[in-house]
Amino acid sequence: MTMKMMIQARRRSTASRIRTIRILGVVLLPSLLLVSACAGTDDAPQSAAPTSAGTVVAPLRGTSVSAGSLQDPALSVKIDNHPAARPQLALERADIVFEELVEGGLTRYVAVWHSDVPELVGPVRSIRPMDPDIVAPFGGIVAYSGGQQKFIDMMEATDMVNAVFDTDDTGFFARSDEKEAPHNVYLEAAALVARNAAVAPPSQQFAYSATVRGSSAAVDGTATSAINSSFSTASAPGWTWDAAGAAYLRSQEGAPDLDAAGAQLRATNVLILRVDIDDRYGDVPLTTMIGSGEAWVSAGGKSVRAVWSKADQAAPIRLVDDSGVTIRLAAGNTWIELVPSDRGAVVLVP
Incomplete structure (x- = not known):
């Protein structure tokens, strides 16, 4: 039995028990597979500097948190900022958001979550040539909907887990029926991070x-x-x-x-x-x-x-x-x- 047939059989056997998630019309099924990509290194820098006993500095937010509480990898996601994509989901929970110029004088975001990873984020869009330079210092996971192959190659050359909607078959991405394509791709962020928990957390940036x-x-x-x-x-x-x-x-x-x-x-x-x-x-x-x-x-x-x-x-x-x-x-x-x-x-x- 092929992997595809196994997944289909599992879905059929659990169809009556599957719980869909609907937020702002986004329907996502529980994820079934680990995203495949470049692995993080075991000798990555420490994610947080010690402060007082039992606490450390959150590496991407600077707040004081309990030691050992932020051991998951950072998640960087390319987020749409076209008027048709607004309001975006969970930008207010990101640690760091970059705004960058894209075609037609519009802008897009690279949002980075670590301290507070939401269940869902989006809409997710395609990458641009500067994005590898923006996200590489955070390590961890980068998610996007696709892009020109030369830009994807640049991103995949980094030491980051790449989760890509165009080629993903894991169930972490789905489209909403409340917005028009291409402004309607959403990501199960927390589930993606949980499936890659062994990847190193980020180092402090500022x-x-x-x-x-x-x-x-x-x-x-x-x-x-x-x-x-x-x-x-x-x-x-x-x-x-x-x-x-x-x-x-x-x-x-x-x-x-x-x-x-x-x-x-x-x-x-x-x-x-x-x-x-x-x-x-x-x-x-x-x-x-x-x-x-x-x-x-x-x-x-x-x-x-x-x-x-x-x-x-x-x-x-x-x-x-x-x-x-x-x-x-x-x-x-x-x-x-x-x-x-x-x-x-x-x-x-x-």
């Missing part, structure tokens, strides 16, 4: 302060009530400081950007990285991630100028101030806006 008040932006920065940026004439995300909620609230094209529950998306830290765009792939812009450039780091209602740098694909992004001192983020979630230097703009409003 320096953190335990409190917003102790962050570099709050200590050394200037008051910033709003952060307005543009990636193109078609994409203009913004952030407004909410003192009551101690976070920046996100908007797109001047309207509040909402999660699936109707709450406005928020971030403890907002990073603006000015990046070069390489047009070697024609209509597909390549955000240059290996190099350096100007940056702004905002937290606690203030912003500090910084310089970002990334030495190679596997290296994390390094942030220093004008004196070369390492920038400390506030403990909490982080959004990173990769704003093009040649066609984008950034305005910090006092």
